[in-house]
Amino acid sequence: MEIVFWITAFVVIASAVGVVTMTNLIHSALLLALTMFGVAVLFVILAADFLAAVQVLVYVGAVMALVVFGVMILQRGPMNLSNMPSKHVLGGLFAAIATMGFLFWGLGSTEWPVSEAAPAATTVEPIAELLFTKYVVAFEVAGVLLTVAAIGAIILAKEVRAGD
Amino acid sequence: MISLTHYLVLAAVLFSIGLFGVITKRNAIAILMGIELMLNAVNINLVAFSRFIEPSDVVGQVFAVFIIVVAAAEVAVGLAIIIALARARQTIDAEELHLLKW
Numbered sequence: 001m002e003i004v005f006w007i008t009a010f011v012v013i014a015s016a017v018g019v020v021t022m023t024n025l026i027h028s029a030l031l032l033a034l035t036m037f038g039v040a041v042l043f044v045i046l047a048a049d050f051l052a053a054v055q056v057l058v059y060v061g062a063v064m065a066l067v068v069f070g071v072m073i074l075q076r077g078p079m080n081l082s083n084m085p086s087k088h089v090l091g092g093l094f095a096a097i098a099t100m101g102f103l104f105w106g107l108g109s110t111e112w113p114v115s116e117a118a119p120a121a122t123t124v125e126p127i128a129e130l131l132f133t134k135y136v137v138a139f140e141v142a143g144v145l146l147t148v149a150a151i152g153a154i155i156l157a158k159e160v161r162a163g164d
Numbered sequence: 165m166i167s168l169t170h171y172l173v174l175a176a177v178l179f180s181i182g183l184f185g186v187i188t189k190r191n192a193i194a195i196l197m198g199i200e201l202m203l204n205a206v207n208i209n210l211v212a213f214s215r216f217i218e219p220s221d222v223v224g225q226v227f228a229v230f231i232i233v234v235a236a237a238e239v240a241v242g243l244a245i246i247i248a249l250a251r252a253r254q255t256i257d258a259e260e261l262h263l264l265k266w
Contacts, residue, residue: 001166002165002166005166005170009170009174012174012178013174013177013178013181016178016181016182016201017181019181019185019197019198019201020181020182020184020185020188020189020194020198020201025191025193025194028194028197029197032197032200032201035178035201035204036200036204039204039207039208042171042174042208042211043211045166046171046211046212046214046215047215047219048211048214048215048222048225048228050225051207051211051225051228051229051232054229054232055207055232058232058235058236059200059204059232059235062236063200063235063236063239066239066240066243067193067196067197067239067243070193070243070246070247071193073247074193074246074247074250074256082191083189083190083191083194084190084191085188085189085190086188086189086190086258086259087259088187088188089188091187092183092184092187092188093184093188095183095184095187096180096181096183096184096187097180099179099180099183100176100177100179100180103176103179103180104173104176107169107172107173107176112168112169112216112217113217114167114168114216114217115216115217115218115219117219117220118219118220119215119219119220120219120220120221120222123222123225126221126222127222127225127226127229130222130223130226131226131229135226138230142230142233142234145233145234145237146233146236146237148237149236149237149238149240149241150240152241152244153240153241153243153244154244155244156241156244156245156247156248157243157244157247157248159248159251
């Protein structure tokens with residue numbers, strides 16, 4: 001089990017670094033899919049089987065398809081220069097390292113109340129139960145949000161003119 | 165044994181890489197990819213907390229489900245905005261999109 005975590009962690013970090021350093025946008029997109037898949041493997045190790053399936057379906061499937069279609073529609077000019085860094089590389093490096101240090105300091109100085117209990121054998125039923133009882137309002141709001149986002153995306157991408 | 169801290173460190177590193185991408189990329193789609201990395205890092209955190217601090221309860225995973233919903237909506241609207249921008253300004257280079265700057 002340990003070796004699976006280390007291999008997955010290495011793949012996730014290495015491909016995430018690839019996403020932000022590649023100068024070809026399609027390479028970045030494919031490495032992003034690999035990162036998402038690695039996160040799904042982490043969810044399996046963490047006994048979150050339902051979330052792992054959702055991660056593969058929504059991120060590796062839907063979100064990546066959307067991003068690749070976006071690249072296909074929008075990209076002009078040579079592909080190997082499509083993802084160049086801006087002039088803010090040093091500032092970005094400083095911000096990223098500062099954030100990382102701050103997060104490390106926070107999680108190093110916190111006493112986590114770790115429990116040794118066994119995880120739930122199956123997660124689909126408990127998640128469904130929570131979604132439709134305790135968090136039913138949030139669930140409905142999420143449904144409304146998705147509907148609004150879908151309609152808004154169509155209107156934004158289609159361009160509605162005054163008089164239409 | 166892999167502990168909670170391992171996952172938290174991994175998520176912190178992933179979050180910082182995503183932040184680096186958001187700040188340093190010129191292409192608007194690449195900026196969107198950086199935001200996706202950051203949201204994924206948060207999901208790792210929530211699921212790890214759910215597994216190690218309250219293993220019999222799945223509240224952390226329910227939160228992760230909501231974050232995935234919001235991330236999906238964010239990508240759809242974000243790409244639509246980028247398409248509208250590309251139509252109006254003929255570019256998606258973040259350095260040339262400075263309408264609010266003078």
